[in-house]
Amino acid sequence: MLYSAYQSYFEFCAPIRAMAQVAHLGLWSAAGTADPFGLRPAAAAWELLSRTELTHARPAFGIDRVAVGNREATIAEAPVAITPFGTLLHFRKDVEAVQPRVLIVAPLSGHFATLLRPTVRTLLAEHDVFITDWHNARDVAVSDGSFGFDDQVEHVIRFLELIGPGAHVVAVCQPCVEVLAAVAVMAAAGHTAQPRSMTLMAGPVDARVNPTKVNELATGKPLDWFERTLIATVPGPHQGAGRKVYPGFAQLLAFMSLDIARHLRAHRDLYGHLTRGETEKAATIKAFYDEYFSVADLPAEFYLDTVRKVFQEALLATGAMTFRGERVDPRAIRRTALLTVEGERDEICAPGQTAAAHALCSGLHPDMKHRLQAAVGHYGVFSGRRWQSQIYPAIRDLIRSTDRSAAMRE
Known part of the structure; x- marks a missing residue:
């Protein structure tokens, strides 16, 4: 209705x-x-x-060229893997230089991955960039099955496997929890593709800290209220007709x-x-x-999982999160360097919520870095002047230092 x-x-x-x-x-x-x-x-x-x-089709990234060193490189978008719910997209450059491989995990929260166009554009000059290009759920047939919290974690693990050992991962906003869980699962299994560095930007690792209006909305009603009030059925003639979604x-x-x-x-x-x-x-x-105003629908099971696991019960922060029935333990992370980034004026994910990752990852050296960026809100963490001049250099330096350390070990 x-x-x-x-x-x-x-x-x-x-x-x-x-x-x-x-x-x-x-x-x-x-x-x-x-x-x-x-x-x-x-x-x-x-x-x-x-x-x-409002529009419901993914806009184009529109990144055709980027300056690499003293020359201009041509960009070609190349799908590496496609599932019903997402594409691992590679921004392939016509350069011979080997650059650090970075997976950007985009939020699945009502917009397309193209919202991170400024993030991609900035990283491209000095990195080999991949992104999770999540699909609009209203265009996914019911026969393709469901997609919940564990499925997003599984996608992150699978995409890191495809990129290969020695990569780096950058999570923006919503998927910070799933990325931290994925890296913890990979670490516990001794996975060869666990990333060298993990940057978590403005994400609700512990949404109980300094709650915002978003947190209050998510915790102010029982879960069945969200299901009854906000979940809708995709009508025809869309390909996903009959699928339950959060529009x-x-x-x-x-x-x-x-x-x-x-x-x-x-x-x-x-x-x-x-x-x-x-x-x-x-x-x-x-x-x-x-x-x-380009919007994408979320699978209903993913949205409800997120409300319950991330906001209402804070399962990762309380040590109660599981993945495919097995407990997720961030203390298992020992080989992946951690950087957390928050915006001082973030109205969606307040300061402290992302920094909570450091206490959870107690297996890491305590000098892992946190950056509280002054005078920026949520979108300023991954776009705009301060992203380019102050936040990005911190990510670049972390990637360089971990690559140097890995080279010395080898």
């Missing part, structure tokens, strides 16, 4: 958005560069109305409600930039919201 109502609403609004699209294009054309008739405010208003649509549009609304004033302010700024002809500033805001 929820999904059908959403679909009907957007189909009903489609003619209005189409009219707004025609109106703003016509007004911008008539306004021209000088705007002698003062048409820009009306054109800007129609443009904002035309941009109210991406519901996750988007939940995220926006955390700081609705910020989003309203951004759109007021966009209107102002458009009316003043500040095209570059307007383009920056539009690019962010083009990505932000």
Whole structure:
């Protein structure tokens, strides 16, 4: 019912958005560069109305070239492995130099992996980059089975196996718990592909610490409330018709409600930039919201597992987590260096939640690193100026140092 109502609403609004699209294009054309008739405010208003649509198809990464040393390298996206629920995507460069292999584990939390485009672009210059490109659950047939918490852990392990020994892993936001669990499982098994370094960025390793509105929402209702209220059935004609999902549009609304004033302010700024002809500033805001309004549905079992295991019961933090029936023990991690990164102003995953990984990984040397980045919120941890100039160098240095140590041992 929820999904059908959403679909009907957007189909009903489609003619209005189409009219707004025609109106703003016509007004911008008539306004021209000088705007002698003062048409820009009306054109800007129609443009904002035309941009109210959500999309459900993954945008392109659009990273075609990157500077490597003193030359420009061409990028080709190459799928390494494809499952019904995700693709291991390799950003292959036409360079002969051997660079450290890095797996970026993207969040499965209502958006596509392309949300990490700035993260990928920055890492690409000095690293051989792979990413978990999770699929939109509404496009996965019911016959392909279910996908829960353990399945994401299994995907991380399998993808690290395919990349091979000596790789590094960087988890952003939601999958920090699954990545820590995967590395612990691999360590306990003495797996040859356990990564040399693990960077956990702005993820709820222990969501009980300094709880945010996200944590309060997840713990404020019993699990069956989430199942009854937020789980929907994918309607036809989508390929996943009949699959139970947590809709991406519901996750988007939940995220926006955390700081609705910020989003309203951004759109007021966009209107102002458009009316003043500040095209570059307007383009920056539009690019962010083009990505932000591209939503992906989550498998219902994965969403409910996450609410229960990560937020309501904090199983990893309390030592009660299992994987395929076996206990997960982060103390088993001894060969993988650890870096945790948090944003001082993170409104989704507050400071302390990711740093909790250090206490859990007591088998590691106590000088493993933690970075609390001043003056950034959640998205500033993996995108923007401070990500490029301050956070990324810390990850790069960790990768270099662990590779040097491994080379000396060999």
